Amino acid sequence: MIKMKTKNLKKQLIGQFYHKNIPAFTLAILAAVVGGSLNLILSWIIKQLIDTAAGEANALPLLTLLKISGGFLLLCALAFLLRYLSLPFYIRRAMCQYKEFALQKLLGKSISSFRDESTATYLSALSNDATSIETDYLEQQFDLLTKVLTFVGALTLMLWYSPLLTLIAFAITLLPLAASILTGNKLTPVEKKVSSANANFTAALNECLSGFSVIKSFQAEKEIFNFFVRSNRELEDKKFSKRRLKTLVGMIGALAGIFAQLGVFIAGTWLVLSTHSLTGGTVILFVNLMNFVIDPIATLPGLLASRRAAKGLMGKLAEALEKNPTAEGHRDISELKEGLRLDKLSFAYEEGKDVLHQLSAKFEAGKAYAVVGGSGSGKSTLLHLLMAGNTGYQGQIFFDDTELRDLSTSSLYHLISTIQQNVFVFNASIRDNVTMFRDFPQAELDKAIHSAHLDELIERRGEDSLCGENGNALSGGEKQRISIARSLLKQTKLLLADEATSSLDAQTAHQVTSDILDLQGITRIIVTHTLEEALMKRYDGILVLKDGRIEESGRFEDLMAARGYFCALFTLAQ
Numbered sequence: 001m002i003k004m005k006t007k008n009l010k011k012q013l014i015g016q017f018y019h020k021n022i023p024a025f026t027l028a029i030l031a032a033v034v035g036g037s038l039n040l041i042l043s044w045i046i047k048q049l050i051d052t053a054a055g056e057a058n059a060l061p062l063l064t065l066l067k068i069s070g071g072f073l074l075l076c077a078l079a080f081l082l083r084y085l086s087l088p089f090y091i092r093r094a095m096c097q098y099k100e101f102a103l104q105k106l107l108g109k110s111i112s113s114f115r116d117e118s119t120a121t122y123l124s125a126l127s128n129d130a131t132s133i134e135t136d137y138l139e140q141q142f143d144l145l146t147k148v149l150t151f152v153g154a155l156t157l158m159l160w161y162s163p164l165l166t167l168i169a170f171a172i173t174l175l176p177l178a179a180s181i182l183t184g185n186k187l188t189p190v191e192k193k194v195s196s197a198n199a200n201f202t203a204a205l206n207e208c209l210s211g212f213s214v215i216k217s218f219q220a221e222k223e224i225f226n227f228f229v230r231s232n233r234e235l236e237d238k239k240f241s242k243r244r245l246k247t248l249v250g251m252i253g254a255l256a257g258i259f260a261q262l263g264v265f266i267a268g269t270w271l272v273l274s275t276h277s278l279t280g281g282t283v284i285l286f287v288n289l290m291n292f293v294i295d296p297i298a299t300l301p302g303l304l305a306s307r308r309a310a311k312g313l314m315g316k317l318a319e320a321l322e323k324n325p326t327a328e329g330h331r332d333i334s335e336l337k338e339g340l341r342l343d344k345l346s347f348a349y350e351e352g353k354d355v356l357h358q359l360s361a362k363f364e365a366g367k368a369y370a371v372v373g374g375s376g377s378g379k380s381t382l383l384h385l386l387m388a389g390n391t392g393y394q395g396q397i398f399f400d401d402t403e404l405r406d407l408s409t410s411s412l413y414h415l416i417s418t419i420q421q422n423v424f425v426f427n428a429s430i431r432d433n434v435t436m437f438r439d440f441p442q443a444e445l446d447k448a449i450h451s452a453h454l455d456e457l458i459e460r461r462g463e464d465s466l467c468g469e470n471g472n473a474l475s476g477g478e479k480q481r482i483s484i485a486r487s488l489l490k491q492t493k494l495l496l497a498d499e500a501t502s503s504l505d506a507q508t509a510h511q512v513t514s515d516i517l518d519l520q521g522i523t524r525i526i527v528t529h530t531l532e533e534a535l536m537k538r539y540d541g542i543l544v545l546k547d548g549r550i551e552e553s554g555r556f557e558d559l560m561a562a563r564g565y566f567c568a569l570f571t572l573a574q
Helices: 002-015 022-053 062-107 119-125 128-161 163-184 187-210 212-217 221-274 280-322 379-386 409-415 430-435 442-451 455-461 476-490 506-518 556-562 565-573
Strands: 339-350 353-364 368-373 394-399 416-419 494-498 523-527 541-546 549-554
Touching: 002 062, 002 280, 022 062, 022 128, 022 280, 062 128, 062 280, 119 128, 119 187, 119 280, 128 163, 128 187, 128 280, 163 280, 187 221, 187 280, 339 379, 339 523, 353 379, 353 523, 353 549, 368 379, 368 565, 379 494, 379 523, 409 416, 416 476, 430 442, 430 455, 430 476, 442 455, 442 476, 476 506, 506 523, 541 556, 541 565, 549 556, 549 565, 556 565
Parallel strands: 368 523, 368 541, 416 494, 494 523
Antiparallel strands: 339 353, 339 394, 541 549
C-alpha cells in the first residue's frame, strides 16, 4: 500500500514539470525539433556545395544553393529564438512547481509524523538533488529528443545514399558502443550513493553551524572538524566515482565517433575510386552524418542512466514524504464546550520506560490551570501530547467527547495555540514573526504586542526590523515575547504554555502571566516553575506531577492546607 502511494506521489512530483506549463513545454519541444533538423540540413547543403564545386552532373546550381543557404540561416534564427523564449521559462516554472509541491506535501505532515525524520534528507532533496533533476531530467529531455530526431534523420539519409557504406559504419562502431551502453547503466546506483552522501554531508554541516557555541565552549573544534572531514570526503569520493564513470562513458562515445568517421572516410574513398558509385560530396555527407548517428548511440546510455538516476532521486523524495504517514482522524472541532479530559494517560519514549503513568484529570473549558512539578516530572511531555506531538500514548485524551486521535490535525491546530520554551524565530521582521506572515487587523495586533510587552522593542527597533537567523538578533526574552504575542494574536480556544516566561525578568514574567490569566473564554493550561503566591491563587486548578504521576491536584489554598508535595515545592521556591 505504502509502495503504491510512493509511486503515485512520484508521478505527482513528475507531473509538476508539466502542470500549467504546457505552452512553454510545447515551444521548447518545437525548438528541439527544429534544432535537430539544422545539422542534417547543413550536412546536405555542404554535400551539394562540394558536388557543385567538383562539377558533378547532378549538382544544383550555385545560385539555388545560395538561396537555400539563406533560408537555412533564417531557420537557425527561428530555432534559437524559440529556444531562448521557451526553455529558460519552462525550466524556471517547472522547478518552482516541483519544489513548492514537495514543500506543501512536507508541511502537510503532522508534528508526530515528522518527529523521527531527518531534516537533512529534505535539505538535500530540495537543493543538491533538485539541481541534478533540473540538469539530468528537465534539460536533457530536450537533448534526448534532438538526438533521437537527428539519429533517425541521419540514418535515413545514409541508407538513401548508400546502404553498403551505412553497414560498414555500424560494423566499425559496434564494439565501442556496446561498451558505452554497459558502462552507462552503472550510473543510476552511483547517483543514489551521491545523494545519500550529500544528505550526510548536509546534516554534518548543519550540526557544525547549529552547535557552534557548544563546540567552542567544549573546545571540540578538532573533533568536529574531523567529523566534518569524514562526511565531506565521503561525498567527494562518491562524486568522484560518478564523474569518472561519466567521463568513461564520454570517452568511449568519442572513441566510437573517431572509429566511425575514419572508417567511413576510408571506405567511402575506396568506393569513389573503385566503383565511382559515390561522389566526394556524398562521402563528406556520410562523415558528417555519422556524428549524428554515433553521438546519440554513444551518449544515449549515459543520458538515459542520468535520467533514471534523476527519477530515482524523485522516488527517494516521494518515499521520504510518504514516510511516517499521518494517521489522523477526520472529526472536526470548532470550539471547546466542556474542556479536556485525561483518562489513564500513559506514555513512554522508550518501551518499558514510562514518562507518564495513568494520568486522569479534567480541565474545564474557559478556566486556567497550572501544571507544576520537579524537573523530569513529565510536565512538558504532557503538553507535547495535548498538541498531538506524539500519538503513541496509552489511554485517552478527550477534547469534549472526541478522542484526540480521532481529530483532524487542521481542526486541532485551529483550536490550539502554544507558547514553547524553545522559541523558533524566522529571519523576517518582528511583525511577520508575530503574525506568522498573515494579515490581522492593526487593533488586534497592537493588543497582542501590548499584552506580550513587545512595545518597548518595537518602539526601539521598529516592527519591520529583521530578527536574524533563528532570532540571533534578539535576546532570549525578546524571542519569548514574540512567541507569546503570536499565540495571543491567534485567539484560539485553548492556550498551552510551556514555561512561557522562563526567559523574562521577574516583573515582566509576572505581568505577562497575569495578562494570560485575565483572558476570558479561553482554556489555559500553563506549565510553570514560578510558584508565585499571587499568581498561584488565580488558577482554577493546579496539577502537581511527580515522577510522571499526578501527586496532587486542586486549588492553591487546598493544596497548601494539605501540606503535601506541592506545599514542599512552594516552600522551597520562596
